[in-house]
Each structure stands twice: as C-alpha cells, then as structure tokens.
Amino acid sequence: MNIKKGNLYLIPCTLGDTPPLEVLPLLVKKAVEHIEYYIVEHEKNARRFIKSIDSKKNQGGLKIEEINKFTNPEDIPTMLQPCLEGHDVGVISDAGCPGIADPGADVVSHAHLKGIKVVPLVGPSSILMAMMASGFNGQNFAFNGYLPIDKGERKNEIKKLEKRSQQENQSQLFIETPYRNNQMLESLHNTLQGNTRICVACDITLPTEYIRTATATEWKRIKVDLHKRPTLFIIQQ
Known part of the structure; x- marks a missing residue:
C-alpha cells in the first residue's frame, strides 16, 4: 500500500520578541498546531517559539531534529523520513524565514529530491x-x-x-x-x-x-x- 507523503512546511518566526500574531498570519498558527515533527536551527529557540504560538501544545510529544553548522549533511535525508511515512514536518529558523540565509535550505533541497511537497508560509524576511x-x-x-x-x-x-x-x-x-x-x-x-x-x-x-x-x-x-x-x-x- 502506498502511503501519501507528508508535506514539508517552511514556518517563519519572528525577528525578535514581537508577539507572533502581530507579524505572522493565522496559517502559521494552524501549521504549528497540527505539526508534531520539526527540523530546527536550535531546539531551545524553536520550543520557545512553538509555545508562544500554541501554549497548550504538548511539548513532550514533539519530535525535533536540529540542522545547523554542526550537522552532518549525511543525516539530513533521515530527518525527512517522517514525511515519507505520511507525517507533515515543519522547518523553523532562529529568526525570520527558513531557507533564506539559513541552513534550512539544505532540507528543502533534499525534500525536492525525495518528491516531498514543500509549502512556504508567509512571514517576516x-x-x-x-x-x-x-x-x-x-x-x-x-x-x-x-x-x-x-x-x-x-x-x-x-x-x-x-x-x-x-x-x-x-x-x-x-x-x-x-x-x-x-x-x-x-x-x-x-x-x-x-x-x-x-x-x-x-x-x-x-x-x-x-x-x-x-x-x-x-x-x-x-x-x-x-x-x-x-x-x-x-x-x-
């Protein structure tokens, strides 16, 4: 049986301590509310951002992988395995839009190679x-x-x-x-x-x-x- 692949959502975050919903659209909130798998620049920063968007989200249930200058490029394809199993995955940078002057671009590149749909969401760049x-x-x-x-x-x-x-x-x-x-x-x-x-x-x-x-x-x-x-x-x- 063929499993429908999940999407890779590029989730923008704030550029500082601005309240998220002052600069981010509702679609970002909806994405954060339903996604459980994340690829982020730094886990601590990402968890803080996710909590600021959805304070009721179960942080213990989140599956988070880090991609930054310490990441082994060979590990990136494995991070996308949840998409191949039908789960949506979110990419979060430390500030602004993932993939722009950001290591998240490498994840997006691999997603295209694997035929995973990439969904960029609107946010501050x-x-x-x-x-x-x-x-x-x-x-x-x-x-x-x-x-x-x-x-x-x-x-x-x-x-x-x-x-x-x-x-x-x-x-x-x-x-x-x-x-x-x-x-x-x-x-x-x-x-x-x-x-x-x-x-x-x-x-x-x-x-x-x-x-x-x-x-x-x-x-x-x-x-x-x-x-x-x-x-x-x-x-x-």
Missing part, C-alpha cells in the same frame, strides 16, 4: 523588508552574507560591491556580527564614494526599529548606535 524600505532597486539586488573580518579585505570587498552596484544597477545587501555593526557602518562611509547611498535597517519589526537611507557623506554626520542590534546594510551607487 529581514532581507525583503529592508529592501522594501530602502528605496533602492528592488528589481535587481544581491544578498552577500558576511563581509571579511580583516580590515583590508573588507575594504576591498566593499569597493568591489560598490563597483558591481554601479555597473549592474544592483543593490548590494550584507550583514555583520551585531557587536561589529558600528565598525561596519564606519568602514562603509569611510570607504565608499561620497554619493553612494547606504541603507541601515536595524531591529526590523521591533519597537526599536530604525531604517534610514543616506549618502556615505551624510552618514558621517549621523549618530546612531547599532551595537548588538540585528542590522542589514544595503549600498547602491
């Missing part, structure tokens, strides 16, 4: 929300992850991204470890041409949200403390 609020080219943009830590290498990479932005009319997005955000902004306005625009999108969806676009020259006069605050940087020449 810091990358898209920052682009929406930047005023930059939303038709052509690239997310570059982290830039080099070494000052010289970082400066070269910033110049390279600025040149690409100018040649291709392409917005360039990247992030930094939160405790180095202030140094990153200083590197940007000291390295870029004066008329290159920089968007700083910080604490997106939180009460402390700060989003501002200005030229590199103007940023030298702007006072803002980004220390230990989740921040996206975007540049456009």
Whole structure:
C-alpha cells in the first residue's frame, strides 16, 4: 500500500520578541498546531517559539531534529523520513524565514529530491523588508552574507560591491556580527564614494526599529548606535 507523503512546511518566526500574531498570519498558527515533527536551527529557540504560538501544545510529544553548522549533511535525508511515512514536518529558523540565509535550505533541497511537497508560509524576511524600505532597486539586488573580518579585505570587498552596484544597477545587501555593526557602518562611509547611498535597517519589526537611507557623506554626520542590534546594510551607487 502506498502511503501519501507528508508535506514539508517552511514556518517563519519572528525577528525578535514581537508577539507572533502581530507579524505572522493565522496559517502559521494552524501549521504549528497540527505539526508534531520539526527540523530546527536550535531546539531551545524553536520550543520557545512553538509555545508562544500554541501554549497548550504538548511539548513532550514533539519530535525535533536540529540542522545547523554542526550537522552532518549525511543525516539530513533521515530527518525527512517522517514525511515519507505520511507525517507533515515543519522547518523553523532562529529568526525570520527558513531557507533564506539559513541552513534550512539544505532540507528543502533534499525534500525536492525525495518528491516531498514543500509549502512556504508567509512571514517576516529581514532581507525583503529592508529592501522594501530602502528605496533602492528592488528589481535587481544581491544578498552577500558576511563581509571579511580583516580590515583590508573588507575594504576591498566593499569597493568591489560598490563597483558591481554601479555597473549592474544592483543593490548590494550584507550583514555583520551585531557587536561589529558600528565598525561596519564606519568602514562603509569611510570607504565608499561620497554619493553612494547606504541603507541601515536595524531591529526590523521591533519597537526599536530604525531604517534610514543616506549618502556615505551624510552618514558621517549621523549618530546612531547599532551595537548588538540585528542590522542589514544595503549600498547602491
């Protein structure tokens, strides 16, 4: 007898301590209420999120696997076994949408190989929300992850991204470890041409949200403390 495969649900979560139902649609709540199998970035964070969505859910009955930088890639296919047995499985990132700048993408890739239906649910993506609020080219943009830590290498990479932005009319997005955000902004306005625009999108969806676009020259006069605050940087020449 053929068993109907379960679906792989990509379940977005909040970008901070915002009450979930202020930024997530009802469909996310319904998914969390019925799914018992999860693949998550960190179990503790995922359990806290699930509880915030459905406080009555039996936490002891949840089957949770972790996928992060410590995961052996060979273990990923096994994580999808519940889908092959007819159970729906949910993927939860630590923040925002699974699969976008997130190890959940590897799970999705394997799901397609196994013929498992992938269901992305609506939720906050810091990358898209920052682009929406930047005023930059939303038709052509690239997310570059982290830039080099070494000052010289970082400066070269910033110049390279600025040149690409100018040649291709392409917005360039990247992030930094939160405790180095202030140094990153200083590197940007000291390295870029004066008329290159920089968007700083910080604490997106939180009460402390700060989003501002200005030229590199103007940023030298702007006072803002980004220390230990989740921040996206975007540049456009």
